[in-house]
Structures are given as C-alpha cells and as structure tokens.
Amino acid sequence: MMPVRLMSFNVRYDTAKDGVHNWAHRRRLVADTIRYHDPDVVGVQEAMTHQLRELETMLPGYEWVGDARDTAAPSGEHTAVGYRRERFSAAATDTFWLSETPETANSVGWDARHPRVATWVRLRDRATDRGLVVLNTHLDHYGERARREGIGLVLERLAGLVDDEGVVLCGDFNCVVGGPAHAAACDYALPGGRRLRDSRRLAPGCHGPTTTRTDFEDLLPDMGIDHVFLSDDATVTGWAAVTDRDDAHYASDHLPVVVDCEF
Secondary structure, three states: OOEEEEEEEEEOOOOHHHHHHHHHHHHHHHHHHHHHOOEEEEEEEEHHHHHHHHHHHHHOOEEOOOEEEOOOOOOOOOOOOOOOOOEEEEEEEEEEOOOOOOOOOOOOOOOOOOEEEEEEEEEEOOOOOOOOEEEEEOOOOOOOEEEEEEEEHHHHHHHOOOOEEEEEEEOOOOOOOHHHHHHHHOOEHHHHEEEEEEEHHHOOOEEEOOOOOOOOEEEEEEOOOOOOOEEOOOEEEEEEEEOEEEEEEEEOEEEEEEEEEEE
C-alpha cells in the first residue's frame, strides 16, 4: 500500500479589499498551516502568480505545477498542485480551461463569470514506483451550467488519463455535498471498473465542521464546498476540515481539507 496525506486548500486571492485579512497578513499562516499538516500532495485554488511564488519560497520541499487561468493578466489565479519533491517525481502535467474550447487559454465557458481551469499531474513514488494521478480544479462561483459542464469536462479528462494508478480529484466545487457538480463526481466510472468516491464517505469518521467556508473571523455554516474524491480502491483513514487559525483570523476564507489514505 502507498500511504498519502492529501490537502485541498483555497488560499483566497490577494486583494486589497480584504483589509486586515489580505494576503500580506495571511501568507505566513497559510504556509505554516500547510507545513504543520505536512501533506504529501496539496492542491491550491485562487493562488495568484506572486502568491504561488511566495509559497514556493516558504515551502521549499514542494514542487509546484500548473498554469494561470488568465495568461493575459500579470498575476492570474492558479489551480496548482504541489508535491513533495523528495517523495514524488512528475511524469506529465497539464492545465486546461473549463470551457467549450479547453485548449484555448483564457477562454470562459458557458455562463461562467471568469476563466476556470483544471491542473492535473501524473506522479510517481520514487521509492515504490507506484503511480498517482491528481487533478485539482475550481468550478465557477456564478454559473450553474458552467459548474455542471465544467465538472463533466473534468471527469471526462480524468477518465482518459488514468490506467491503474491511484486517482485524486480535489478542489473548490462551489457546490455543497449532494449538489449537481458533487453528485456528478460521486460514483463516476473510471477505467478498470473503479469509481470515484467522496473521501468523506470512505472515511471511518470526519473531524471538524461540515462547512469549509469562513469570513476570516467566523465559520459560515452550511457551505461545505471543498471536496476530495478518490478512486474507490483507496482506503481512507482520516478526513478533516482544518480549523487552525491565529489570534486574528483563519488562514483563508476557506478551510483546508486534509485526507489520509492508502492506495
């Protein structure tokens, strides 16, 4: 078996309107949260180019892959995947756009408000040579059709990527458990007779709140919109929505989700 600790973390883009909760006041807390929980693989959402560069500096043990969703902007948001470089090597990686033209950079799909992307990476465990395919995405916050079509594209691409490797799909779905995008991923058929399962449902128990949203100071109820799906050959030993914070705020307006599993 290959034990892996996974994290999905919407780190909130850098904007001055957040005031005392903007990135300058949170960046070390974000890095410290990742460092303390020590994931082998972490998918981040909303990380602008300079935010990702700062995380690279503060977390030197991780290699990061993924392209910005808006290549015309000087600091576009990423759905980047970070992995421990001492443990894993990357055999292949790519970013595609959630739109009718997924290979067209900056394309906006259906009724979405912004370009949305997904980044995947095929990892190889250096010690065991076991494979792991990880796909990280961020579905649109506004367009219901964009979420539905976007997750459909993500699932189709994922099924075309995998063979017998372990499979991870993570991200901010902007959709609660049981909502259309979440339901589309549940039990989605993968090659070889496997299916995707919500890691919550594979876990023996879940730690922390059911919501994964905050206003930086308090939890926002009934907004569990950050998800980690796994191929059903995985054994999940722990699932947590992490509520770590300092005296001033949570690290983001989302809680990171941490999953311990074995493939």
